[in-house]
Amino acid sequence: MTIRVMIVDDHPMWCDGIERDLLDEGFEVVATAAGVAAAVRRAAAVQPDVVLMDMHLPDGSGAQATAQLLAVCPATRVMVLSASDERDDVLEAVKAGAAGYLVKSASRDEMIAGVRATAAGQAVFTPGLAGLVLGEFRRLSASSDPAKPILSPRETEVLRYVAKGMTAKQIATKLFLSHRTVENHVQSSLRKLQLANRVELARYAIEHGLDGND
The missing domain is CATH 3.40.50.2300 (Response regulator)
Structure with a gap:
């Protein structure tokens, strides 16, 4: 299309x-x-x-x-x-x-x-701007301490790479996982967080500072 x-x-x-x-x-x-x-x-x-x-x-x-x-x-x-x-x-x-x-x-x-x-x-x-955005929203969210649905450690790890704009294939290579496994983690996170798509998922990660460290 x-x-x-x-x-x-x-x-x-x-x-x-x-x-x-x-x-x-x-x-x-x-x-x-x-x-x-x-x-x-x-x-x-x-x-x-x-x-x-x-x-x-x-x-x-x-x-x-x-x-x-x-x-x-x-x-x-x-x-x-x-x-x-x-x-x-x-x-x-x-x-x-x-x-x-x-x-x-x-x-x-x-x-x-x-x-x-x-x-x-x-x-x-x-490159560089994603870190700026993640850092700012992490700072803002630290004081609010919002209640967060519980994601598994692996889901959180996948989510921070989604927030950086990486594709499922790139994340799979980075984490030594299969493409299907990464997609399953993404879909599981979408369900738990009641979000519609990857853009909303990335925005959630930015707002809640789920970026971690490389």
């Missing part, structure tokens, strides 16, 4: 370049927008699978656009693609519901792979 993408960016040359790259890789670019209001309006009309979201727009922030867009397009997944790697921008985007965050210095191949992973329900981050 062709992945339907919308690009939100107020720099026409950059937007055109990203659109060409996506079209060359077989994606369908269903809309573009240069601001928050236009992004929400056009997303509601076309219901894209993935939105590539800039963080700094003329009429607001990418975080504001993400929250408003997801309110009208709950099945859409947002991946931020921004020149900014500022801590506050990254955290605001994740809090607003973004599934991932890549900086614009990422390569073309990284961007393409990120769109595919986001469409598949994975959390995608530029």
Whole structure:
């Protein structure tokens, strides 16, 4: 199935370049927008699978656009693609519901792979940013001490790699497990936590600091 993408960016040359790259890789670019209001309006009309979201727009922030867009397009997944790697921008985007965050210095191949992973329900981050997000949410959750459904040690171990955007195949290789075993742990965690998909699972891990150490 062709992945339907919308690009939100107020720099026409950059937007055109990203659109060409996506079209060359077989994606369908269903809309573009240069601001928050236009992004929400056009997303509601076309219901894209993935939105590539800039963080700094003329009429607001990418975080504001993400929250408003997801309110009208709950099945859409947002991946931020921004020149900014500022801590506050990254955290605001994740809090607003973004599934991932890549900086614009990422390569073309990284961007393409990120769109595919986001469409598949994975959390995608530029290396280094995942650790920033995990660390911040661990700090915030430490004081609240929320009641957590009990996950097994292995489920917790798998979950922290899900939060880093790793695929089941990558996790299987990392932990010397079969692909099926990893998927079983993921599905078990989803059931225990009453979550719908990997994006929600990754967000849970971020919010509760279930990242552990490598």
